[in-house]
Amino acid sequence: MLVSKSISLGVAALTALFVAMGLAYYQYTQASPLELDYLKLTLMALGAGASAALLVAVLMNRLDAELRRLCAYVDNLGRPGSSGSSFQSHLGMHDLTEAVLRATQRLRNRVDQLSAQHRELEIHARLSDFQHRHNEAVLNAFNDAVIVVNAAQEIALANRAAGDLFGFCQREARQRSMDQVVNCQPLIRLVRQRRQVSDNSDETLARRRQEFRFDPDGSGRMRVFDALATDLQPLNQANASTAKSSTGEMVVVIREITRDKEAAEQKSEFVSRVSHELRTPLSSIRAYMEMLIDGEASDDDTRREFYSIIQGETNRLSRLIDNLLCISRIESGVVKVQRELVSLPQIVRDVLDVMQPQARAKEIELVGDAAPRYVQVFADRDMIYQALLNLVNNAVKYTPAQGRVDIMIEVQSDLRRVNVHVADTGVGVPVEEIPHVFEKFYRVRQHKIMAQGTGLGLNLVKQIIERVHAGTVCVKSNNKQGSTFTFSLPIAEDDY
Amino acid sequence: MDDAEKNKVLIVDDEAHIRHVMKLKLENAGFEVLLAEDGEQALEIAIQHLPSLVITDYQMPYMDGLTLCAMLRGREETRCIPCMILTARGLHLDQEEFNQSNIASVMSKPFSPREILDCVKQLIDGQPSSQEPDS
Numbered sequence: 001m002l003v004s005k006s007i008s009l010g011v012a013a014l015t016a017l018f019v020a021m022g023l024a025y026y027q028y029t030q031a032s033p034l035e036l037d038y039l040k041l042t043l044m045a046l047g048a049g050a051s052a053a054l055l056v057a058v059l060m061n062r063l064d065a066e067l068r069r070l071c072a073y074v075d076n077l078g079r080p081g082s083s084g085s086s087f088q089s090h091l092g093m094h095d096l097t098e099a100v101l102r103a104t105q106r107l108r109n110r111v112d113q114l115s116a117q118h119r120e121l122e123i124h125a126r127l128s129d130f131q132h133r134h135n136e137a138v139l140n141a142f143n144d145a146v147i148v149v150n151a152a153q154e155i156a157l158a159n160r161a162a163g164d165l166f167g168f169c170q171r172e173a174r175q176r177s178m179d180q181v182v183n184c185q186p187l188i189r190l191v192r193q194r195r196q197v198s199d200n201s202d203e204t205l206a207r208r209r210q211e212f213r214f215d216p217d218g219s220g221r222m223r224v225f226d227a228l229a230t231d232l233q234p235l236n237q238a239n240a241s242t243a244k245s246s247t248g249e250m251v252v253v254i255r256e257i258t259r260d261k262e263a264a265e266q267k268s269e270f271v272s273r274v275s276h277e278l279r280t281p282l283s284s285i286r287a288y289m290e291m292l293i294d295g296e297a298s299d300d301d302t303r304r305e306f307y308s309i310i311q312g313e314t315n316r317l318s319r320l321i322d323n324l325l326c327i328s329r330i331e332s333g334v335v336k337v338q339r340e341l342v343s344l345p346q347i348v349r350d351v352l353d354v355m356q357p358q359a360r361a362k363e364i365e366l367v368g369d370a371a372p373r374y375v376q377v378f379a380d381r382d383m384i385y386q387a388l389l390n391l392v393n394n395a396v397k398y399t400p401a402q403g404r405v406d407i408m409i410e411v412q413s414d415l416r417r418v419n420v421h422v423a424d425t426g427v428g429v430p431v432e433e434i435p436h437v438f439e440k441f442y443r444v445r446q447h448k449i450m451a452q453g454t455g456l457g458l459n460l461v462k463q464i465i466e467r468v469h470a471g472t473v474c475v476k477s478n479n480k481q482g483s484t485f486t487f488s489l490p491i492a493e494d495d496y
Numbered sequence: 497m498d499d500a501e502k503n504k505v506l507i508v509d510d511e512a513h514i515r516h517v518m519k520l521k522l523e524n525a526g527f528e529v530l531l532a533e534d535g536e537q538a539l540e541i542a543i544q545h546l547p548s549l550v551i552t553d554y555q556m557p558y559m560d561g562l563t564l565c566a567m568l569r570g571r572e573e574t575r576c577i578p579c580m581i582l583t584a585r586g587l588h589l590d591q592e593e594f595n596q597s598n599i600a601s602v603m604s605k606p607f608s609p610r611e612i613l614d615c616v617k618q619l620i621d622g623q624p625s626s627q628e629p630d631s
Contacts, residue, residue, distance in 0.1 A: 272585050275584060275585060276555055276584040276585050277584075278584075279584035279605045279606055280511055280514075280584060280605065282605070282606040283511075283514060283584070283605040283606040283607060284511070284513040284514060284517065285606070286606040286607070286608065287513075287514070287517040287518070287521075287606070287607065287608075287609050288513075288517055290608055290609050290610060291517060291520065291521065291609060294609075294610065296520060296521065296524055296609075309513055313513065443557075445557060445558075
């Protein structure tokens, strides 16, 4: 445009000059000497103007071309693969071109820098995403529920166990108020209360921990949970437990302790029960001893009675301790079991030998299976003997005088099992009490009237037969018409 | 209540030896002793005989001592009978629970018959342990 304008201007100037020269020639032939002088001056001025216009036109043309070249050069600088070589100016515009080149180079460097930063950020973003997914996977592997709560009481993060426990979707719960998502008031109170605690030290543990009962699935069964809320400290804190500053976020870990609690309660109940059972004979021993010391037994018969009671209670205490230790060893798995081929008929004969005097004293007919069958089990001889002895002892104890106790061995060849039955004509066990007779310290009501007992004999039978020897034990009874206790064991492989 | 009735003590325990030794101790001290081996039986005897004091074991089958005391307190005719609980398990009541119940004393097993007698005298007669109750 500039070129065409300047050329047009030059051409117009030349044209005007030629027209003027034409007119001048015409005038020259007609003009006076003064008019000729003016004409000459005019022609000279026009000539000079035209020349100047032409020169300007040429210069503009060249400038335009130079600028075009410069534009093309600058334009090319930004393209990938451009050499970046310096611009050779034909019009002496080196300063301008060098300045443009420098600016362009700076821009290029900046672009390179930004590209490198962008790549770095991309890498960090990928790593961060990987780390985030890894952390999520780690959290989801926890059985404990983990919830991260921000300062606005919104859920920032929750693992799968938390979602399962409180019935929410992990991803949908994010940034939602904890009060809306978690339907558990004790937990919400704990989080609020935790905000009032200044640090994560041991001293504040009691205020940061909460045990609560919760029915997550609406089944009506309350389960027990233990929740611990910990402030998330900034990573640069040297000692997280005492650091006072906080990110405002809190991690709450919720662990189900129902089984632990039940086990602890059972243990506590057991210890309490044992304490009671041990103190009961001790009470008798102490009371009767004091009566003797204070001279409250006025005659020899009374004194002998007291001595007898003390002796009996001492024996009871001793049996109780023995049985407890035995049961405890069996339950904890530390009992030493010496298995061997044991003849059951021989065990029956041994028990009969021991129990006959007691039976005879009550005029009870005690009969054992005398058939010399070859029935063996692979078992601990002493334990099987103890189990049978306990059953026969009970049968004799709780059978009134002139009753009968039978010990029978029954072989079930098809099942490869042997059953040992102890049947009595005693007071029996009421139907409602049958499910409890093998429990520790349980004593049938009417049995307590008839004789002393530890309440552990049948439990020991159960432990020996079922836990140690993988057998079974059961009872059938008609109230006041006697009972039949049966234990069953697998027959030894060498037999049959 | 006349003097003869004041001296009735009901002993409730599922252990025969305990019932026997306490009976002996209290009878030797001039008290009339009634025996029961469980809470249900004790309730019937208490309603019928209105003893001056009930001594009961804490842990008994079917109805424990605490429940027995509550049932005695729940009945008009027996609500004023003080109760003493003997426990091998450790039973702790705070002052408010004591104030709101008819339980006058809790003693641990194994117990001393002497101490039982002292406590019985205090609860029935309000007298120091050296004094004998009226027979």
